[in-house]
Amino acid sequence: MLLSAALAGLLLCLGVSSSAGAQDAFGVHGLLDDQQEQPVAGVSITVTDADGAEIASVVTAEDGTWAVPLEAEGDYVVTLDESTLPEGLVVRNCKPQLEVHVTGDRTALFPLDTQVDGCTPGESPGGGTPSDDASDEPGEESSESEDAAADDAAADEVSEVEGEGGATRAISLLVSGLHFGLMIALAAVGLSMVFGTTGLTNFAHGDLVTFGGVMALLFNVTFGVPVWLAAIAAVALGAAFGWAQDWGLWSPLRRRGTGLVSMMIISIGVALLIRNATLFFVGGERLRYTEYVGQTPWDFGWLVITPKEVVTGLIALAVCVLVGLALVFTRLGKATRAVADNPSLAASTGIDVNKVIRLVWTIGGALAAMSGVFLSISDGVKFDMGQHLLLLVFAAVVLGGLGTAFGAFVGAMLIGVFVQMSTLVVAPELKYVGALAVLIIIMLTRPQGILGRRERIG
Amino acid sequence: MDWQFVFSQALTQAIGPTMLVYALGAIGLNLQFGYTGLLNFGQAAFAAMGAYGLALSVVAWGLPFWWGILIGLAAAVVMALLLGIPTLRLRADYLAIVTIAAAEIIRRLARATVWSDTTGGSDGMRGFSEPFFELIPWDRDSTWTLLFVSMDNGRLAVDFGIFELQYSYRDTWIMVVGWALVLLICGVMALLVHSPWGRVLKGIREDEEAVRSLGKNVFAFKMQALVFGGIIGAVAGFLFALSRANIQPDTFTTDFTFYFYVVLILGGAARVFGPVLGAALFWFLYNILSQGLGEAIRADVIPPSVLEMTQVGPLVFLLLGLGMVLLLIFRPQGLIGNRKELLFDVR
Numbered sequence: 001m002l003l004s005a006a007l008a009g010l011l012l013c014l015g016v017s018s019s020a021g022a023q024d025a026f027g028v029h030g031l032l033d034d035q036q037e038q039p040v041a042g043v044s045i046t047v048t049d050a051d052g053a054e055i056a057s058v059v060t061a062e063d064g065t066w067a068v069p070l071e072a073e074g075d076y077v078v079t080l081d082e083s084t085l086p087e088g089l090v091v092r093n094c095k096p097q098l099e100v101h102v103t104g105d106r107t108a109l110f111p112l113d114t115q116v117d118g119c120t121p122g123e124s125p126g127g128g129t130p131s132d133d134a135s136d137e138p139g140e141e142s143s144e145s146e147d148a149a150a151d152d153a154a155a156d157e158v159s160e161v162e163g164e165g166g167a168t169r170a171i172s173l174l175v176s177g178l179h180f181g182l183m184i185a186l187a188a189v190g191l192s193m194v195f196g197t198t199g200l201t202n203f204a205h206g207d208l209v210t211f212g213g214v215m216a217l218l219f220n221v222t223f224g225v226p227v228w229l230a231a232i233a234a235v236a237l238g239a240a241f242g243w244a245q246d247w248g249l250w251s252p253l254r255r256r257g258t259g260l261v262s263m264m265i266i267s268i269g270v271a272l273l274i275r276n277a278t279l280f281f282v283g284g285e286r287l288r289y290t291e292y293v294g295q296t297p298w299d300f301g302w303l304v305i306t307p308k309e310v311v312t313g314l315i316a317l318a319v320c321v322l323v324g325l326a327l328v329f330t331r332l333g334k335a336t337r338a339v340a341d342n343p344s345l346a347a348s349t350g351i352d353v354n355k356v357i358r359l360v361w362t363i364g365g366a367l368a369a370m371s372g373v374f375l376s377i378s379d380g381v382k383f384d385m386g387q388h389l390l391l392l393v394f395a396a397v398v399l400g401g402l403g404t405a406f407g408a409f410v411g412a413m414l415i416g417v418f419v420q421m422s423t424l425v426v427a428p429e430l431k432y433v434g435a436l437a438v439l440i441i442i443m444l445t446r447p448q449g450i451l452g453r454r455e456r457i458g
Numbered sequence: 459m460d461w462q463f464v465f466s467q468a469l470t471q472a473i474g475p476t477m478l479v480y481a482l483g484a485i486g487l488n489l490q491f492g493y494t495g496l497l498n499f500g501q502a503a504f505a506a507m508g509a510y511g512l513a514l515s516v517v518a519w520g521l522p523f524w525w526g527i528l529i530g531l532a533a534a535v536v537m538a539l540l541l542g543i544p545t546l547r548l549r550a551d552y553l554a555i556v557t558i559a560a561a562e563i564i565r566r567l568a569r570a571t572v573w574s575d576t577t578g579g580s581d582g583m584r585g586f587s588e589p590f591f592e593l594i595p596w597d598r599d600s601t602w603t604l605l606f607v608s609m610d611n612g613r614l615a616v617d618f619g620i621f622e623l624q625y626s627y628r629d630t631w632i633m634v635v636g637w638a639l640v641l642l643i644c645g646v647m648a649l650l651v652h653s654p655w656g657r658v659l660k661g662i663r664e665d666e667e668a669v670r671s672l673g674k675n676v677f678a679f680k681m682q683a684l685v686f687g688g689i690i691g692a693v694a695g696f697l698f699a700l701s702r703a704n705i706q707p708d709t710f711t712t713d714f715t716f717y718f719y720v721v722l723i724l725g726g727a728a729r730v731f732g733p734v735l736g737a738a739l740f741w742f743l744y745n746i747l748s749q750g751l752g753e754a755i756r757a758d759v760i761p762p763s764v765l766e767m768t769q770v771g772p773l774v775f776l777l778l779g780l781g782m783v784l785l786l787i788f789r790p791q792g793l794i795g796n797r798k799e800l801l802f803d804v805r
Contacts, residue, residue, distance in 0.1 A: 031580075109571070201551045253787065261497065261550065262800070265723065266786045268716050272779030279772035387712075391562050394555050433566050436559040443556050444544035 028078060028106045029067035032060045034089055034286075039064025040112060044081040049074065059084075076100050078108045085112070089294075111428070171303050173420045179309050181396075181416020182316035186371035187389060188396045188408040189323060190242075190364025196340030196403035197357050198250070199260050203267040205368060206390025207274035212238045212369025213376035213385060214278055220289045227291045231373045235366050242365020245270075246358050254354075271387070278383040288380040312374040319370065320409055323363070327405055336360060340403055392419065392432065395439035401449030410450055464749045466621035472742035475629050475701040478636035479505075479694050480740065483714075484721040484733035485643055486690030491719075492727035493651055494683040495663035497550045500541070500557030502714035503564045504688040507533040508695025509705045510568060510577070516586035518576045523589035527696065534692035538685040546680045558712055568707035582706035590700050594631045632701045639697070640734060643690060648730045659683055660728075660799075720782050726795025735793055740778075747774045 028047060032040045039062070046057040047068045055076070060066045070076065080096040089112050098108050191205045215237045219230035249270070253263055295306045327333040338346040339356045347353045375385065392415055400411025415435050422434040442449065471477060483501055490496040511530030515521040521529070541560055545553040569580040577583065598612040606617045612627035625633060650656050658679050661669040670676050699705045717740070725736025751770045754760045765773065791797040 201554060249783075258787070258790075259800075261495070262786055262790055264497065264551065264554065265719060266783050268719065269779050269782035269786065272713070272716060273776060273783065276772045276776035276779060280769050280776055283768070391559055394559065398552075398555060427570065427572055429570055430566065430572070433563050436563045439559045440544070440556055440563075443548070443552060447544075447548050447552060 027067060027069035028076060028100055028102055028108050029065070030078075030108045030110070032064045032066065032080075032110060032112065034112045040086060040089065042084065042086075044084045046079045046081065048077045048079065070102055073102055076102055080110050168302055168304075170421070170424060172305075173423060174417060175303060175305060176309070177417035177420030178413065179313045179316075179416070180420055181413035182313055182320065183371045183375050184389070184392055184396050184416050185320055185409045185412035186316055186367045186374075187393045188400070188412045189320070189405050190360075190367045191393055192397045192400070192403060192408035193336065193340065193360045193405055194364055195397070196405070197336065197343065197353075197360050198254070200250070200263050200267065203264065203390070204271040204274060205364070206386035206388075206393065207271045207278075208238060208242065208365055208368035208386065209372040209375070209389055210278055210381075210383060210386035211241055211274060212372030213381040214282055214372075214383075215369065216373045216376060217282070217287055217289065217381045220291075221287070224290075227289050227377065230289070231370070231377075234373050235370045238369020238372075239362045239366035241369070243358060243362040245365070246361035250361070251354060251358070254357075275383055275387060282381070282383060284383060286380040286382045289377060292377055308377055312377060316370070316374060319367070323367070324406065324409070332356070332359065337405075340405075388432070391439075392435055395435050395442075397449075398439055398447075399442050399449055401451040404449075404451050407449055407451035460753060461750075462621055464746060464753050466623065467749050468742050468746035469621060470623045470625070471745040472738045473623075473633075474625070474741070475632040475636060475697070477737045477741040478633065478640060479698040479701065480718065480721050481640055481734045481737035482636075482643070482694035482697060483691055483718040484725070484737060485640070485647065486687040486694065487718050487722050488687075488727060488729075488733050489647065489650075489659075489690070490683055490687035492722065492729070492732070493656065493663060494659045494680060495550065496546075496680060496684060496687075497554035498557050498684065498687065499554045499712065499715055500559075500561035500564075501687075501691045501718050502710040502712060503557070503561035504534045504537065504691030505695030505698060505714070506561075506564050506568065506707075506710040507537050507688075508692030509699035509710075510583075510695075511692070512696055512699060513583040513586045513705050514577070516589070517583050523586075526586065530692050530696060531689055534688045534695075535685055538688035539681070542681045542684045546677055546684065558715075561710070561712055561715065565707050565710050568710070577707075580707060582704055584704035587700050587703040591628055591631065594627070598627055628703075629701070632697065636697050636701075639693060643693070644730050644734065651730065655679075655682075720778060723782065723785060723790070723792050726792035728796065728799045729794050732792060732794055739793070743781075744774060744778065747777065 030045075032043055032045075034040055039060075041060050041062050041064060043060045044057060045060065045066050045068075047055045047070070049055055055070065056068045058066045058068055068078075076099075078098045078100060080091060082091060082096050085091075091110050091112060096110065098110070100106050100108055187205065187209050190208070191202060194200060194202050194205070212234045216227070216230040216234035219225045219233045220227050223230075225233070249266075250263070253266070258266075292308045295308050297304045297306045298310075327337055335346070335351045336356050336359065338349070338351055339353050343353050346356075371389075372381075372386065375389070379385075393412075396412035396415040397408050398411070399414060400407025400409065415438070418438060419431050419435045422431050426434060483505060486504065487498060487501050490498045508530040511533040512523075512526040515526035515529045516523060537560070541553070541557055545556045568577055570577075571579050574581075596609075596612070600609055601611060602609050606619075608615050608617065612630075614625045614630040616623040651659070658669060658674055661672075661674075662676055662679055666676055669679075698709075721736040721740045722733050723736070724740055725734065726732035748770055751760070751765065751773065752767065755762065755765060755767055755770070785792065790800050
């Protein structure tokens with residue numbers, strides 16, 4: 001009950017917040033953006049008065065803003081036409097209608113996401129309305145008369161429904177957190193192993209993730225290849241890109257004896273290069289693949305999940321397990337861990353250190369590309385997706401212990417779950433803030449991370 | 459194509475208000491990175507501290523302008539202490555990761571809708587710069603001419619014959635204050651780094667253990683460098699906010715910090731005037747590339763099928779990123795740096 005109360009409060013502040021000090025304008029306005037804070041244009045929004053008479057219908061502009069001037073104070077209903085949303089996007093709390101009381105200039109916001117949270121579209125969950133009272137909202141009955149009877153029947157059980165909604169939401173968030181954690185893990189293992197073997201904190205690793213997503217986009221959209229084949233091609237190209245980066249850039253730099261600080265700043269230059277090259281060729285919009293967009297989710301009652309999430313999650317898990325097994329049981333894996341532990345000692349036992357580092361870069365590139373493809377299947381490709389993921393990857397790697405592959409995995413799962421579950425108590429827009437704060441707190445209390453050893457931190 | 463216009467524009471920007479912001483930010487970074495070897499990847503956050511400290515004090519809390527400046531500086535000091543205490547005892551790359559994370563936290567908090575009534579959310583804030591522009595000592599309609607420098611109704615024009623630099627009434631004031639600050643801070647820096655204190659900083663950069671064995675409190679020296687560099691970053695934030703007369707959270711991204719690094723390395727780290735030179739060159743290159751390409755597209759020299767107007771920005775930054783990589787590989791000392799001083803490593 002407490003949970004759902006918090007949830008209601010959260011949705012309340014998300015749904016409608018009044019804007020102070022703007023007395024000169026009178027009306028209702030808002031900014032429509034998706035879960036990645038990208039403006040959504042071309043969505044039609046209708047404002048009706050309390051009696052259901054339409055006042056105005058507007059379409060969101062390029063920057064996602066919309067506004068309807070009003071003449072009189074009173075209650076109005078703002079309706080978002082869900083059929084005009086871009087494919088794959090829905091209103092997260094299933095409330096495309098908001099009831100607002102206008103006394104000045106009001107803001108009405110709709111939280112958009114690729115999937116709904118603990119509710120089914122067309123149905124109203126308790127606690128999702130700004131008025132905190134689902135059953136007597138006028139707009140509800142006018143558009144969803146077929147659901148009205150069901151709503152009335154359930155009206156006396158609202159409290160149970162709310163409690164269930166909170167638990168379902170928690171489970172959904174846990175599962176999506178595990179999925180997200182696996183995606184971070186794919187990227188984190190590569191970053192951590194590169195750090196372990198060469199000491200380089202690679203700020204361009206996030207852009208390897210973007211690279212994977214973009215390559216799959218190229219094959220899928222430009223060449224018309226199915227997504228699964230495009231994904232395989234992207235992973236192969238990611239591996240090739242990682243190999244080529246080490247061959248063409250990092251390995252020569254190591255031979256020249258370039259300092260790690262210089263290499264770190266060079267990696268920033270590489271990141272800028274890849275990111276702006278992506279922006280140059282792909283553009284700034286979020287692009288989606290031709291398949292698996294807006295997939296019908298499986299509804300288990302206690303959990304709503306899309307098949308694509310299950311498949312990509314399982315593949316990611318299998319790959320992580322395989323990499324782990326390879327590190328423990330194969331010759332090359334053991335050699336990699338030996339180099340990560342002590343490069344000069346490893347070299348003196350006859351291990352070809354440069355070969356191992358080349359391998360780490362190749363596998364790191366492939367895993368990062370895979371992470372990028374899987375993330376893009378869910379959320380679409382954008383030039384700065386890797387940049388935003390990178391900080392979470394850093395958080396995961398530091399949490400698990402810099403330079404350890406297994407630590408990176410554990411850290412990634414914890415960060416993924418933490419990021420998603422934190423939206424139960426904080427606004428979704430602040431979920432990354434929590435994860436980054438964890439990063440700083442870990443630095444403060446246990447800089448070697450969960451699985452790291454004290455001596456690594458210098 | 460009007461090359462004269464493009465060149466004049468680029469030259470105007472090369473000593474203009476934005477260049478001063480980058481110069482100041484990079485001077486702060488120079489103290490931290492160039493002299494002490496601290497990898498601060500969150501200089502944008504220090505600038506944001508200054509800018510938001512000023513704007514919040516003046517707009518949200520209704521305090522006088524100078525209180526806003528003090529609060530902005532204090533916020534930068536507090537942030538330097540908060541970041542420094544946990545990380546300065548650790549390896550250099552830990553500070554890098556923490557500062558980059560802190561900068562992102564600050565940006566996301568600034569654009570959060572939760573308290574957008576106060577901070578303006580992603581729209582940012584405005585309306586804090588009037589007290590600053592009321593300080594302009596000359597009138598808006600003052601007109602005079604001195605050799606090739608002239609003022610026409612408050613606008614400053616410098617006419618070199620082939621090309622002409624023009625600054626608006628407000629930009630001129632920003633430049634007067636900005637250049638005064640840059641020269642003042644450079645002067646103080648020159649005194650500092652040649653003092654015994656500055657030699658300890660360089661010693662820490664070269665070999666921390668050696669300095670510690672001489673009985674110096676390395677942690678305290680690193681912290682002082684971080685705080686002073688952060689304060690200069692906050693000053694850059696003031697100038698940035700005032701020159702645009704508004705602040706937006708999304709201008710304080712990590713890319714902002716990265717351009718400070720480009721500026722610093724381009725000019726030459728561990729040199730007092732390196733950042734100033736780097737900022738001038740960076741803004742000259744940036745403007746001549748973007749203005750030149752834009753002009754070429756408008757004049758149909760480059761057909762739209764090859765390059766569209768919206769692609770100019772990414773292309774220029776792509777070239778700058780490439781330039782940064784090549785510069786660090788082949789000339790890590792930049793224009794006036796000393797290569798031997800930049801061979802330090804993380805330990």
